[in-house]
Amino acid sequence: AQKITQTQPGMFVQEKEAVTLDCTYDTSDPSYGLFWYKQPSSGEMIFLIYQGSYDQQNATEGRYSLNFQKARKSANLVISASQLGDSAMYFCAMRERDSNYQLIWGAGTKLIIKP
Amino acid sequence: NAGVTQTPKFQVLKTGQSMTLQCAQDMNHNSMYWYRQDPGMGLRLIYYSASEGTTDKGEVPNGYNVSRLNKREFSLRLESAAPSQTSVYFCASSRTGTSGGARTDTQYFGPGTRLTVL
Numbered sequence: 001a002q003k004i005t006q007t008q009p010g011m012f013v014q015e016k017e018a019v020t021l022d023c024t025y026d027t028s029d030p031s032y033g034l035f036w037y038k039q040p041s042s043g044e045m046i047f048l049i050y051q052g053s054y055d056q057q058n059a060t061e062g063r064y065s066l067n068f069q070k071a072r073k074s075a076n077l078v079i080s081a082s083q084l085g086d087s088a089m090y091f092c093a094m095r096e097r098d099s100n101y102q103l104i105w106g107a108g109t110k111l112i113i114k115p
Numbered sequence: 116n117a118g119v120t121q122t123p124k125f126q127v128l129k130t131g132q133s134m135t136l137q138c139a140q141d142m143n144h145n146s147m148y149w150y151r152q153d154p155g156m157g158l159r160l161i162y163y164s165a166s167e168g169t170t171d172k173g174e175v176p177n178g179y180n181v182s183r184l185n186k187r188e189f190s191l192r193l194e195s196a197a198p199s200q201t202s203v204y205f206c207a208s209s210r211t212g213t214s215g216g217a218r219t220d221t222q223y224f225g226p227g228t229r230l231t232v233l
Contacts, residue, residue: 105157
């Protein structure tokens with residue numbers, strides 16, 4: 001079974017609109033962490049935001065926030081007021097005890113912001 | 116701080132040639148990682164090193180070897196390159212911490228090496 005599922009291979013969004021990128025995960029480990037990374041066309045992998053399974057509040061970092069719904073096992077990334085520079089691949093990843101704390105990656109979502 | 120650096124940025128090899136990809140980090144991180152990324156896919160872990168002096172296999176270790184030279188440097192070697200090893204290779208590092216009772220170690224990535232094996 002897929003541990004990390006990103007169901008949206010690609011998305012087109014109008015500039016300045018909010019974007020939600022979906023990520024669902026599968027784990028029985030009570031201690032886990034969820035990460036979002038951005039990969040622009042230049043190729044580098046940029047860390048955006050982290051949510052721990054014990055964190056009481058949803059993580060936020062500037063225009064990025066994580067809609068963490070533990071019971072549904074989802075950790076959607078929300079980008080507010082999208083900008084042209086947000087066009088990139090976005091990857092969701094999970095770390096759990098059972099995988100010896102190594103990151104398990106989703107297949108990614110390609111986001112294109114339209115002017 | 117430079118963060119995580121990788122050399123070379125690009126490399127073309129012929130089948131059977133060998134090469135070493137270099138990675139260094141200046142963030143005093145304990146753990147380092149090597150990944151490969153194939154077109155249209157997420158990252159797959161090749162090897163990792165939880166601390167200086169230790170290395171462990173990841174998801175796709177066949178055809179690769181690694182050396183954790185010291186705390187800063189972690190190299191990846193292809194002994195006999197094959198076309199199936201054509202990929203983009205990323206090095207990453209992380210420092211283990213805890214937050215609210217859970218372990219945290221965000222990985223920070225180098226710029227990648229684009230390798231083509233003919």
